[in-house]
Amino acid sequence: MRKKLVGVIVLIAVSALMLVGCNSSKPVPSEVGNSVSSQEKKDELVLAFDSEPETGFDPTTGWGRYGSPLFQSTLLKRDDKLNIVNDLATSYEVSQDGKVWTVKLREDVKFSDGQPLTAADVVFTYETATNNGSVVDLNSMSKVEALDDYTVRFTLKEPQSTFVNTIIGTGIIPQHAYGKDYAENPIGSGPYQLVQWDKGQQVIIKANPEYYDKQSYFKKITFLFLNEDASFAAAQAGTVDLAYIPAAFSKQKVPGMRLESIQTVDNRGIAFPFVKSGSVTKDGLPIGNDVTADPAIRHAINIAVDRQALVDGILEGQGTKAYTSVDGLPWWNPETVIADGDIDGAKKVLENAGWKDTDGDGIVEKGSLKAEFTLYYLANDAIRQSLAITVADMMKPLGINIKIEGGSWDILSQKMHANPVLLGWGSHDPHEIYNIYSTETAGIEYYNTGFYSNKTVDGYFEQALQARTEAEANEFWKKAQWDGVTGLSAKGDAAWAWLVNINHLYFVKDELDIGDQRIHVHGHGWPATDNIVEWKWAE
């Protein structure tokens, strides 16, 4: 019996040694294999993203809003510092009244099929986009015309400085090669051409030899569409060069890859109903909430919420504190930053406004009104759920009782005017501030869900839109956030409680240089492609 036992122990020890041996010897050949293969496929790249552009690659229906349009090029673009620079354009001019925009085009540009790109194609693009009535918002444009082969004139209904962002975001399509299946067979003047698109699986692109600007380092790029787990597994297996991953995986190590954590304005915050209850929308949905209509409640929540704890606890440290929807962008007003995590300060704010816990149930009241409301969030989004739960718990010691309720977009869109909702925005277009906070956009789609309205802020919006340069406009955008007296930010009306900006995380092969990533916008993975032409293997 004893002999047998010894035998078993020896057997276990030997097999354990063998296993260890396998483990320690394994990485060596695989490392060799990796470097060989990376040398072999020097000009090829495989990327794993979790969202597929399901509607295809037609800029007139929204392709290219997030990240590079890849196949098309735009009249203007933003550089890594977010300055506006020429792309297809050689210059552009805005008339004195801000209504007429004249853009001159390069004359040497050809589409990937060899045909020249002219003003007619630009006009065709914008007219198609207008007729498509898609997310590309061209309501402000009254007409677009070609003055000659290389000059285009846009006429706007109202002066709008942010029209420049529409120009930046809209890739030019060829009039001669546009048809019903364009979204699946895009032809354009961009740095890449589509090789194949296997829906639900991958997109393969190659460099466009006709491209007029700097040629891409990589001749062939494959985008794999993998969900979070699969993307992480692919990174571990070494089959991808870059993988977009959620924060939950950020603590994991992948040999041969580094974690790139890129700052974003991909923000999350709570939109409060700004007005008292009582009215309804055209569709009969209730508007307003008596509790959140009190500025003291909104201020108290803004002051009491511990943003750093949210970043550390929910985003695993991969994020930044959010104070507005545009943190870190050129039109952001840094004065909007407030001291937070201050329960005592928040309690004072409530007390001064007459909120007191008179019946001893731990919830403050003002007259017969209890400080409680339901916070809605998108049920299938884990980060929004975690944020909602945590913020609700953070407000308990303050005496504000937040109930939470998850729902689909359908449910949210019914509840969002009368209840606070957890929403996210984030764009390189300052027009977004106008959309979220203007009186004009109250109740339109998901813009200004809380019916926020402030005459002074509206005035600054007006001035910002009428400005003739972006620099001039930025000053007014900043004033709209906080001008020293009032504003839309937490210092002023606190129409939102912005919580966090979610960093975009990528596992990147150690040797792959993805350039200087600009502050990313809302959108899964794709914003990284903004400067994809500049990516290269580090020598």
Add this chain to the structure above:
Amino acid sequence: MTSILKKFPLNRKQWALMKVLISVSVIIIVILGGLFLDEGRIVTNLTNRNSPPSIDNLFGTDWLGRDMFTRTVMGLTLSIGVGLIGAIGSAFIALILGMAAATMGRTADRIISWLIDLFLSVPHLVTLILIAFTLGGGFKGIVIGLTLTHWPTLARLIRAEVMQIRSADFVQVSQRMGKPRWWIAVHHILPHIVPQFLIGFMLLFPHVILHEAAVTFIGLGLSPHEPAIGIILSESMKYLSSGMWWLAFFPGLCLLMIVRMFDSIGDNLRLLTDPNGNRD
């Protein structure tokens, strides 16, 4: 322990009774625990996240620092509650339809049998998902879905039992004496099918709880921040690949145990009430 057992040998029925009592008391403890546990235990605690099981947190904590033991117990209570409502509803439908089929004449029997066959021909879970989805999910959707899908087997059983009793002499006599049908049904037939009905109900229970967990698992049920066991399990899937096994292991094990207990209550009750089992 063994000496005590030897001194007082339990026969099969006593054993069965013991098992029923133990199961019932465990379930009652879980339910009471769920009702009286301190809500403060599941408040988020961002400084104590993702910690493995320890003395303080028997089942570990989740990614928001909530105590998994408390969440599991609350989840079980919620699941048992939903299961209870669903099972009672189902059993009630089964009772009425089963009795009606057997006593209301040939046409009623044909219609009800056809209904039973119809529901049995489609898997429970599919109909349940369809109903819950049509009603927009949530507590209401799940309870109605469970109630409307779990009655057919029990209804068929009750129908067969009633048919048997209906041909018994005392029922025939009663009929000849001119008693109305409903009077016979209530006074002669109902008392005879109570044991079968109770056992059927108990055996329905674990089935209903499992299906409730399944539906909440796929996200059709309650709001995802509520501590239902199906939701807890579905959430934990996301964290399995980062090595947080305790999020799925303990709640899953508890669900399994509770379901097994209900099962054993049902089985042992059958043993206790079975007139043919009286030999020892």
